[in-house]
Amino acid sequence: xxxxxxxxxxxxxxxxxxxxxxxxxxxxxxxxxxxxxxxxxxxxxxxxxxxxxxxxxxxxxxxxxxxxxxxxxxxxxxxxxxxxxxxxxxxxxxxxxxxxxxxxxxxxxxxxxxxxxxxxxxxxxxxxxxxxxxxxxxxxxxxxxxxxxxxxxxxxxxxxx
Numbered sequence: 001x002x003x004x005x006x007x008x009x010x011x012x013x014x015x016x017x018x019x020x021x022x023x024x025x026x027x028x029x030x031x032x033x034x035x036x037x038x039x040x041x042x043x044x045x046x047x048x049x050x051x052x053x054x055x056x057x058x059x060x061x062x063x064x065x066x067x068x069x070x071x072x073x074x075x076x077x078x079x080x081x082x083x084x085x086x087x088x089x090x091x092x093x094x095x096x097x098x099x100x101x102x103x104x105x106x107x108x109x110x111x112x113x114x115x116x117x118x119x120x121x122x123x124x125x126x127x128x129x130x131x132x133x134x135x136x137x138x139x140x141x142x143x144x145x146x147x148x149x150x151x152x153x154x155x156x157x158x159x160x161x
Contacts, residue, residue: 006044007037056159063155067112070151074117081118081134092136093122096129096145098153105160112152119148 010033018025050056081089100106110121110129118134131148138144 002044003037003041006041007033010036050160059155059158063152063159066151066155067115071116074119078117078134088135090135091133093130093132094136094144094148095141096131096148097127097141098129098149099127100153100157100161102161105156108156108160109149109152112156113148 011029014029014032015021015025018029081087098106098109100109106124106129110124113119113129113131114121120132122130122132124130129149133144133148136144137147
């Protein structure tokens with residue numbers, strides 16, 4: 001069942017990318033989707049029934065809005081730091097504890113943090129993410145954990161776990 005799901009999702013993605021519904025395009029997309037399904041299904045979500053739960057899509061849309069808002073705020077923050085004559089930066093690597101249990105959820109959190117300007121995920125070890133931050137605002141782990149992951153973690157938990 002997982003192979004079929006990965007195949008169908010890959011084919012839909014292919015058709016959305018090419019935006020052509022012709023016989024040769026569907027054949028090439030089917031072959032590419034079959035190869036993707038054979039190679040990458042072991043990395044796919046183990047409980048595929050989570051994909052058909054509508055409330056997860058609702059939370060995903062909310063997450064997208066929150067993510068875009070956080071990116072806009074971070075862009076202005078980084079622009080301020082770059083354009084300021086004194087260039088007020090205080091870079092450092094912080095160790096952030098996450099409550100997410102699945103590898104997919106942790107990876108989505110790490111990628112969300114990386115795509116937000118001013119931060120980059122360096123490593124994930126167990127329940128901890130190591131984040132390089134352009135301006136470390138606090139030395140207290142609970143404070144900077146809520147500042148970095150607070151906006152994303154609760155929505156990722158509702159979407160994936």
